[in-house]
Amino acid sequence: MNRNKTFCEECRRDVEYMVETATIKGKLKGEEYEYIGKKAVCMECGGEVYVAGIEDENLKALYDMYRQKNDIISQEKILEIPQKYNIGKRPLSLLLGWGEMTFSRYCEGDMPTKQYSDILQKIYDDPAYYLELLEKNKDNLKSPQAYEKSKRKVQELLGEEKNAGSKLDSIIQYLLYKCEDITPLALQKALYYVQGFFYAFEGRFLFEEECEAWVHGPVYRDVYNRYSSYRFDPIESVEVFDESVFTTSEKAILDSVIKNFCCYSGKILEEFTHLEKPWRRTRDGLPVDAHSNRVIPKELIGEYFVAVKEKFNMLTPGDIEVYSKAIFEQIN
Known part of the structure; x- marks a missing residue:
């Protein structure tokens, strides 16, 4: 149970609150979605109170539901891609022919289009596809070192897959x-x-x-x-x-x-x-x-x-x- 304090509009002062699981409806891109989220409840009057952290969690849950329903890659997978292939966020955007900050925005929670999501999902799933993009678009990278580091990493991944055995x-x-x-x-x-x-x-x-x-x-x-x-x-x-x-x-x-x-x-x-x-x-x-x-x-x-x-x-x-x-x- 969480007993931190927040301001209650009904009680007109700071009060302790508890957090409950709730079924929440929210709209995103013109569509309504139902998802499991949280709500903060005043422990004195029982009314719902605003807590910024909880609202942020609910917003993420709404976005996750949207991603699930529309087959959009998750933010967690997006964050794994640079680590998986040992490449920076900006170089990856450049490699893909996107705006320099596009991939960084996706890492921060912005929603990719279905087209961009499909590309990221394929990159996440298929190291061979990523290697193909890396070789094809290496001239987009500003640093030869970025290309070499990422190439070594993807070759390691492909070697591991090959040796994984049948x-x-x-x-x-x-x-x-x-x-x-x-x-x-x-x-x-x-x-x-x-x-x-x-x-x-x-x-x-x-x-x-x-x-x-x-x-x-x-x-x-x-x-x-x-x-x-x-x-x-x-x-x-x-x-x-x-x-x-x-x-x-x-x-x-x-x-x-x-x-x-x-x-x-x-x-x-x-x-x-x-x-x-x-x-x-x-x-x-x-x-x-x-x-x-x-x-x-x-x-x-x-x-x-x-x-x-x-x-x-x-x-x-x-x-x-x-x-x-x-x-x-x-x-x-």
């Missing part, structure tokens, strides 16, 4: 974090089962990479190249992993595959896949030991695991256990 990379790291003594062969099969069962439960594939029908089962070629030096030895484990990169459904399926398939050796998992339709159909007509780079069609993988889910009446990812036990019994 969904497949995150899954590999998680498997190496959760599984003990997983070999390259077992890793390949775990990735295959993650992909198949995720499609069965979610109706989409978890990662984009294609797998091939090699002699020893489904293989993701880039993953093979990455870990081929380990040969038959376990891959070095990952000590730390941020599990928040996965959604609840992603993690549930990953954990079930780890529990129900990664308990088996790579050779046993290889035998599992040799019994399954996707690998067998893709290698149809090939000699047993023939090398092949035939891609196992994703549609075939999806179709097979949907059928498995239906056959074994799987309701949750935990039910994957039924299939892993059933196929294990087939090879024994």
Whole structure:
């Protein structure tokens, strides 16, 4: 509760007031908007009183509502742009071909037009777009140093994006974090089962990479190249992993595959896949030991695991256990 003092028109003197949350209506650019704001109330008469700071907050809330309704970039994002790209406010205005003080006014709360807002939003979202503008309009800048500093920063950002890794990379790291003594062969099969069962439960594939029908089962070629030096030895484990990169459904399926398939050796998992339709159909007509780079069609993988889910009446990812036990019994 705020008990600072302000002047009350009703009481005709300075009084203590409290601040309450209120639904407020306000007009901006000819349109009326309703938003959640605050009001100051006299603690003696209960009437509303004027407090400059609260009025400023309400004005900002009105502007924020206008921005939201009209798809205008927020002031907070505008303020982040110079820091993100290591460029001053005036140089950024010049780079964009605007008036020298235009961007500074937006930082102070002025509302950009929809056209200018769209440009700022794209700059905020897309470092590659900003780099394109920087190269195209660098002659607008008064200082070569401003160009060089900003270029180095955006190149760093683009490098970070490139190295952030794909969904497949995150899954590999998680498997190496959760599984003990997983070999390259077992890793390949775990990735295959993650992909198949995720499609069965979610109706989409978890990662984009294609797998091939090699002699020893489904293989993701880039993953093979990455870990081929380990040969038959376990891959070095990952000590730390941020599990928040996965959604609840992603993690549930990953954990079930780890529990129900990664308990088996790579050779046993290889035998599992040799019994399954996707690998067998893709290698149809090939000699047993023939090398092949035939891609196992994703549609075939999806179709097979949907059928498995239906056959074994799987309701949750935990039910994957039924299939892993059933196929294990087939090879024994």
